[in-house]
Ligand SMILES: Cc1cc2nc3c(=O)[nH]c(=O)nc-3n(C[C@H](O)[C@H](O)[C@H](O)COP(=O)(O)OP(=O)(O)OC[C@H]3O[C@@H](n4cnc5c(N)ncnc54)[C@H](O)[C@@H]3O)c2cc1C
């Protein structure tokens with residue numbers, strides 16, 4: 001069976017919901033999410049701290065998710081949950097499995113908003129036994145907030161980023177003590193403490209320059225072995241829960257299946273300032289392109305992309321509301337009316353140089369305007385109190401900035417667009433270094 | 436029937452060990468007019484070495500000619516190859532490519548080709564370096580030549596063990612899970628196996644206890660072999676790596692063992708391993724820092740692009756090696772006892788041939804084996820193989836039952852319908868790992884970030900129901 005819509009959005013988290021809401025004012029939009037409810041990660045993130053930059057108030061994750069879903073419904077977005085997009089049937093055609101069947105959906109534009117997740121134990125190559133009780137924050141929050149279960153009594157939490165502290169709070173709420181937080185970095189990412197000034201956090205022991213090297217316990221988790229990375233010494237810490245936080249990886253399966261260009265730093269799709277990927281008519285937003293920033297920033301990507309999608313459709317000759325009446329089934333042969341990728345202007349790749357891990361967006365195309373919120377997003381593996389950023393192109397400096405806020409590992413560094421405003425899309429790779 | 440009754444059981448044949456070998460033997464013998472009990476110490480079948488291997492159906496091209504292993508691997512290849520089609524066990528004939536990286540290895544390839552012929556396998560072909568890279572363009576630099584083995588295949592070892600055990604039950608065998616044989620007593624014409632969950636009285640006992648086979652053997656008064664576990668650690672890469680490799684890429688075997696291979700898996704991933712370390716602890720199935728590091732080193736040289744992909748699983752299995760170079764099998768007609776031990780690194784392939792061999796031994800000892808004429812047809816197992824259509828992609832199945840359209844485990848695309856089927860199957864899973872082996876739930880790249888809690892609820896929901904109804 002084949003269906004059709006002007007725009008398809010994959011992923012009903014803050015980014016996908018916001019993009020769909022913006023576009024539904026003018027176009028027909030179908031939004032898929034594989035979960036049984038729309039809302040993305042905030043749905044099970046019960047603490048407050050959502051919605052500041054997009055909705056201009058502070059709310060809990062579930063309330064924020066609910067609000068975004070309501071707005072999307074009101075705007076006329078066709079939200080389809082329990083709908084897993086499993087692959088592509090054409091440049092702008094998706095294959096979707098849901099209880100209603102397996103359906104091909106054709107469209108003129110596709111927006112990927114599939115989010116990011118934390119690397120699990122296997123990907124971190126932590127050796128040892130394989131008992132239950134080793135979780136990521138995502139699984140922990142699901143377990144506690146959606147399924148109301150207790151993970152255990154004594155937890156070791158790996159990581160000390162924003163999300164790690166949120167794991168500690170979730171554990172606490174479920175009656176589980178955090179006996180140790182470990183971070184391989186030399187200083188804990190103290191930023192979080194200002195945001196969660198609860199006493200519980202201040203009393204949580206944090207070991208810096210420490211890593212978990214072994215899991216112990218055949219049937220149930222009994223302990224972990226931790227190493228002091230400087231001294232090389234090791235000790236055993238008893239616990240019945242191990243939470244592996246942060247270490248984000250975007251959900252890039254559909255990106256890879258489409259063969260879209262990917263950024264080596266984020267591993268997600270490479271996008272330009274308008275959030276266009278390497279395939280005309282395919283766009284990407286949210287944590288898929290910057291793993292990870294806060295939900296409100298993801299939501300604002302959704303606003304940014306709406307303009308780009310509209311102008312793409314206009315260039316295709318599709319006026320606003322042009323296909324709103326089409327609705328249901330049509331034959332698939334009519335679907336592939338898209339422009340070839342050569343319709344995308346060339347651009348210059350932006351390369352983040354270590355200790356910068358990535359920059360997003362990482363492409364400037366001819367005619368590009370400023371990115372969302374006129375901010376570039378960067379990820380630094382080292383701390384800087386007042387980071388100096390320099391952009392060079394072909395050996396020549398094109399931008400230089402000193403930022404009045406710190407670069408903190410484990411947290412996105414937002415830099416003004418002025419850094420790259422003068423880069424020339426036709427003059428080859430731009431390198432961004434941190435001084 | 437699965438029985439966890441602590442009442443005593445009395446049967447013609449008791450098979451100790453619910454691994455691939457024991458399950459195959461129980462299935463075979465339940466096809467005759469005999470009562471059979473399959474006794475397993477753990478809560479599930481196939482939960483030890485049979486779940487943690489490289490799952491290759493070997494042609495036996497490189498076995499030691501004239502050995503029992505060589506004979507049974509060749510026969511087993513045919514038997515399991517046919518059975519997999521009937522029982523719906525996923526299998527893919529990917530073929531293998533041995534790659535030589537040194538002049539010495541290059542010289543060995545010729546000898547291996549001759550050995551293959553001595554083993555009755557004539558389709559191997561020597562190829563030059565260009566052809567090696569044409570077949571496997573992602574291999575690292577420095578390959579000098581190769582040998583093809585077109586019939587090496589990959590198969591699902593989890594479904595294989597389940598298919599055997601399920602058919603054994605369908606044929607009337609009794610499955611005794613959570614029954615660990617602790618001691619053995621001969622009384623008149625029977626043997627009493629004392630387990631932690633009651634006694635089992637049997638006329639014949641078949642010892643297929645894997646890492647415990649030497650211990651059981653001593654209970655029968657023998658002192659003929661000792662199991663030395665040889666650990667093999669493995670790294671499994673994301674499905675997005677699958678396009679990097681088209682066949683099983685084997686190293687040239689040396690005196691130090693078969694070496695580290697790169698192989699597609701039946702679930703659509705790519706596997707790197709195994710290591711080979713002799714250890715003492717027969718239960719040490721954890722991975723080690725050194726083992727994983729050595730695999731990454733090997734992998735970096737063999738296929739650098741592979742290391743760019745995400746790792747979705749790491750695990751270790753223990754080969755039940757012994758001081759002998761062949762399987763250790765024997766029959767003692769006086770005690771009515773058969774030993775099937777030392778089934779080290781080819782037991783998946785040889786399993787059905789081993790079962791046939793046990794039947795021969797019994798016949799030779801005078802046991803009347805009368806084929807039953809009322810055997811139920813072989814049932815088809817649910818497909819977990821990537822090369823065959825799975826429920827999430829099957830419009831007709833979803834139309835007939837919407838539960839097959841409800842994806843629960845997103846990375847592996849496992850549906851509620853499949854989880855329900857597993858929970859209602861003749862040998863239901865007892866834990867998440869068992870559910871994973873039956874459905875692939877939770878074995879994907881997120882390892883439960885999204886669905887872990889939901890899948891666990893489905894499993895617990897089922898066990899809660901069982902508690903209520905019993
Ligand atoms: C523990 C935790 C605490 C956090 N706390 C805060 C906080 O206090 N404040 C804050 O602002 N941010 C917080 N964040 C970050 C915030 O949740 C994310 O930035 C935000 O949810 C990302 O939005 P997104 O739309 O990019 O992706 P997501 O919210 O991850 O949504 C992606 C959606 O795509 C769906 N999807 C993926 N692939 C497919 C497919 N193939 N088919 C169908 N659907 C698919 C997924 O099911 C998911 O619903 C937190 C994150 C975590 C993990």
Ligand SMILES: Cc1cc2nc3c(=O)[nH]c(=O)nc-3n(C[C@H](O)[C@H](O)[C@H](O)COP(=O)(O)OP(=O)(O)OC[C@H]3O[C@@H](n4cnc5c(N)ncnc54)[C@H](O)[C@@H]3O)c2cc1C
Nearest residue numbers: 452454456476485488489491616645647667781782783784
């Ligand atoms: C790393 C690795 C890679 C391999 N790769 C391949 C391959 O590619 N192809 C191939 O053909 N083979 C391969 N093998 C070999 C294959 O996995 C084994 O030969 C096979 O699984 C052995 O099956 P089994 O039934 O003898 O042993 P097991 O699976 O170990 O089963 C023995 C069973 O006996 C039970 N048991 C033990 N003691 C008692 C007791 N006292 N009472 C009750 N029950 C007891 C145990 O709980 C266990 O379930 C590999 C093995 C390893 C380790």
